[in-house]
Amino acid sequence: MKRTADTVVIGAGIAGAATAYYLTRLGQKVVLIERGFPCSGSTGRCIGGIRQQFTHDLTIRLMIENVALFKSLSNELGRNIEWFQGGYLLLAHSEEKRNTYEQAIAIQRSYGINVNYVSADRCREIAPGLSSDELLGGAHCPTDGQANPFYTVYGFIDRMKELGGTLLDYTEVTGISLANGRVSGVRTGKGDEIACPAVVAATGAWLADTGKLLGIEIPVVAERHESLVTEAVDRVLDPMLVDYRADGCYFVQNYGTGHFIGCYTPVPNVPGHDVAASEEFITEMPRRMTRLMPRLKGVRVIRQWAGSYEMTPDGNPIVSATRVPGFYVAGGLCGHGFMLGPAIGKHLAETVVKGKSEVDLSEFSLDRTFGKAEALK
């Protein structure tokens, strides 16, 4: 079947869904193509945290904007995305971590974020039941929060469809056509040809593969992260707890449902797209969670799974035009895709339609030197 579009967006995770939605808002005719189903890549495997506590200036600015966007998305999309401003509490179990947080807080406060280094006692007020073992204090930002990744992505897509956009799910992009060196269309595994002057690749952990369709090297690699979720219980915890120790973990209680959901970053990293569940994780994660919060010992685990972080050399996103006119990329979101996605989609849509965005994204360009690493990964 032959179709035409102003822009084809590849990948229906948060970055692609948000970009497609904001493109339709700017009046474009958009086709969003997804190899599996929306949220089948990394977004649907994430735990839904949204924080402003970063060290890269552009990430901080985008996250301030994202908190404002998430606040208004339920209204804008006409469905409850379960946004809850429960805060983030980054725990310090060493002087070194405390110093890292205090330096980060100085940067964050210069942008007006309400974030403070608080005592161990205050941490235990914010997170009742938190273990005091080795705890020195924490970096607390009460305006961070959480939302439901499924409801947010499907909310963006449903509203995009209402505005005239099209979702092609279970459809793989097999080629991107050029005419006179510019993007001219997209071919799919189902035999569709879509003529379009612009393509946005938002294929997350598979962004390097999409780049290869045009011979463009994109430095994104997949790293396996595992997660688990418990049964729903009464609400006892507001913030996302982050324990950055080598054998730490992070978890939050879902506002909408009461489930606890969490994961940890394996040391050393586990490269690749393997998303099988491991026996190590389903015993080690509960050990770490209950060490941090012993009162959770009786809460039952109902599911474990894995997903891919999409890592770049410096831990920062790639949101960029490329050397092929009409080909744009948004990915390499390094485990922060869900929280970064809405503003990135909004500004990439502006870039595609107007040639420049309201926020200068050049620090996330594909051509950068990948030197300025994010300290709060």
Add this chain to the structure above:
Amino acid sequence: MKSKPRSRRGRADGRKLPAASREPTVVCRCEEVTESEIRQVIRRGYTSLEEVKRILRCGMGHCQGRNCLMPIARILSQETGIPVSQMRFPTPRPPLKPLPLGLLGESRK
């Protein structure tokens, strides 16, 4: 005249059964998702079990879909004509039955 509640079948002893409930039919009991909610999502164009699950949370609760996924698959088959045998079911994941964090953590050597 006041209409009587109707029952479709009588009991063997001749007593009438109560009228069929007009309450919505709950298909996913863990997450309280009804048959009509499921049909509405399918009619919006989401025709796979994976999509229905993510939009409505059916199958994401305590039983992990053991009770509801087959009835949902049958509803999906009625709506789309796709045989249940050709549907992709969500991946079963450990633990196959809910286990306490304390027990799992203590089993870690």
